[in-house]
Amino acid sequence: MAYRAPVRDFQFIFDHVVDFGQVVQTDRFAEATPDVTEAILTEAGKLCSDVLAPLQREGDMHPAVLENGVVRTSPGFGDGYRAIAEGGWIGISAPSEYGGMGLPMTVTTAVNEMMAGACLSLQLNPLMSQGQIEALEHHASDALKELYLPKLISGEWCGTMNLTEPQAGSDVGALSTKAADNGDGTYAITGQKIYISWGDNDFSENVCHLVLARLPDGAPGTKGISLFMVPKYLPNEGGSVGKANSLKVVSLEHKMGLHGSPTAVMQYDGATGWLVGEAHGGMRAMFTMMNNARLGVGGQGIGAAEGAFQHALTYAEERKQGASPIEGGTGTIIDHADVRRMLTTMKAELFAVRSIALSCAAAIDMATATGDVDWSARAAFLTPIAKAHGTDMGIEISQMGVQVHGGMGFIEETGAAQFSRDVRVTAIYEGTNGIQAMDLVARKLMDKGEAAFRLLEEVEQAAEREREMFPKKSEALWSAAESLRETTEWLLTRDDLNDRFAGAVPYLRAWARVLGAHFHLRAARAEGGDGPRTHLARFFIKRILPEHAALLIHARQGAEGLYALSPEDLAS
Known part of the structure; x- marks a missing residue:
């Protein structure tokens, strides 16, 4: 089954459902005209349908592995990542002064969802970088911005976020990773982090880790946590990569799904890091990254749901089973009432949750463009709904897709089960x-x-x-x-x-x-x-x-x- 990016649905929702026109009417986003937006969605759709979608099964059947301390990614993932980076899709909403497009979050949300529908395992990588770009833009020093933002936006370097530890999951304040002042503007970071999505790869020059750690004078709980930039390779003066930092991938998790996305256990042994934002202000900086990441994860659920729906619809249109119960039927299972119920439910749920996510994104754009507190409050209110319902629907629609396939849905070769396995973790990500x-x-x-x-x-x-x-x-x-x-x-x-x-x-x-x-x-x-x-x-x-x-x-x-x-x- 070939994934087809739902470009027309996005354009319809932009024009008639979430009032994207008011975003374009602001000075901040005046260049995102309907013609420009349509062209961007169309090009992104081609990338997703033609380049990324063929990698979906490759990532599942040939998972990322750790060999002698080096992460080897799935076949084709390097080429797929470079196509994303070279197209400018990582920095689609990033500031133009550092090489980004500066486009609205609404457009980014649509593009990210299409990439997730095509190949969720790979799409996780640019989503992590986008979150890091946002955190640095709002909280890093000018020196850090000038060094890291152009590299992250271009895709030369990748970004991650390191929150979780074995004893500190949702209770982030229980972390034990330590930071010691080196006295030269850098800090020594020591500790272990788990569940680090795309903790390493073999296709980017550098991997830049945002790590939560506690300074010696940090108070207990979340109020005493600071945020640090800890790169895999220490940058030289001109921005080229230098010697390796004191960090390593200990192991890769054996997961239910997302096999093409290496989820790492990271060890930091006095690794050199730079403070991002104020000391003890790490959670504030991290939440800048996490709030939009929550919308992004909701979009991952919706993207997986779209892929599962298309997969199920194609199967239902081809599978012949029993006599058609309706006059003039096709003779395939799409004629049967319960199959039609499932497919129509999937389609209706997809439109509803996609509209919720894009409405949330439009509110973020209006808040950014106007500074209006009511828009900020609306965006904040819609964010948990978009994240939770987007991922819930990803799970439910992908499960329904397996059911449409009947017994063949339980057979891995059909690919139906992969959507269900891959999307399951999104209900856990980002809270x-x-x-x-x-x-x-x-x-x-x-x-x-x-x-x-x-x-x-x-x-x-x-x-x-x-x-x-x-x-x-x-x-x-x-x-x-x-x-x-x-x-x-x-x-x-x-x-x-x-x-x-x-x-x-x-x-x-x-x-x-x-x-x-x-x-x-x-x-x-x-x-x-x-x-x-x-x-x-x-x-x-x-x-x-x-x-x-x-x-x-x-x-x-x-x-x-x-x-x-x-x-x-x-x-x-």
Whole structure:
């Protein structure tokens, strides 16, 4: 099956669903005109379809390996990476003064999703570099920026992020990696980090690690953590690579999926590093990188879902099994009601979650371009929804893709299972989806729900405007939004955060259901109320949106019932 980048869907969402036009109207992004955007999406689509997609199976069947301390990447990955770098796709949103394109995050989100759909294992690499570029842009000294940013943006050097340790996963403050001042502007970094995506490769000149570590006077917990740039090779004066630093890849993890992406255990033994940002301000700098990385990971889930959907659709159009139950059918399994249900669900879910992610990206762009705090709050509120729901849908749609294949889905040679294996970890990356939901009901409601209520007001007003053209669909959406408003108000009355946390995951998904219906309705309006997008909107609103009611009941139950069973009861 050949992956086809969904360029037309992105262009439609830009033009009619997330109002990308307002981004282009700002001075900051005035050059991202429709013609320019269309050309960029088209070229990126060709790269993904023609160059990256053929590497998908190569990475799974011929994993990256560690040989005598050297990481050997999957066949073709070096050429694929160079095609990404030479096309300028790593620095698509990076500052132009260092060689980037300076384009909106909305465009980057679309391009990254297409690359993830084509070959998720390889796409992880530029995503890491993009996050590092952003962190350095906002927090590094001018000297570090001038040295590292051009190299990272061009793709000559790659970037990673090093947070996790064996005893410090989600609890980053428990890390034990140490940093000692060398007295010459550098620091000696000592410790071990695990789960480092693309911790090394054999196709870039240098690998630049952003490492969280604690200075001797650093306070316990996250407040005492600093961030350091620790490159594989120490740069010379002119920016060329010099001698090897005191760090190494100890081993590569044996993973469920993403076999083409080397996930390393990294050891630092007094490695030379440079402070990024202020001492003890590492978490602030790292979160600059992580917030957009969360949107990027959501896009990885959506990309994998797109690949799984296309794979399943192709199979369903070719596989003959049983008699066709419909008049004038094709004679293949796509005629069968349950197969059609699965494929239509996959298509409807993809449009909804893609629109959520691009809406989040557009809010980031508007916040960047205008400095408006309301746009910043909107972007912050949508980020955990885009990350968690994007990756949840990646998992669910890829599993559905296996099911469409029937028994052949369980056979590795078909490639259907790879999407499911590869995407599974995205629900854990950059803060588990449970943590995303907890963030939504806690930190993102610290404004007393103002950002949430503004978004709900927008949804309800849109539903009101569509009552004449879509009376039943509009009423269903308005009622769902009102129920979500009532649950948000209930959560705000809970003094015990554990009562919020207990229903955080269903609450987040209820938001995704309401926003998905909202965007589907906008698509139906843009189409004129009759056509494929209108049929898809009807399917989503009639068959998927009603889930919000049960989800909100769950969200309002509080924490007490969760503790009725003791650990002993659970084990018995």
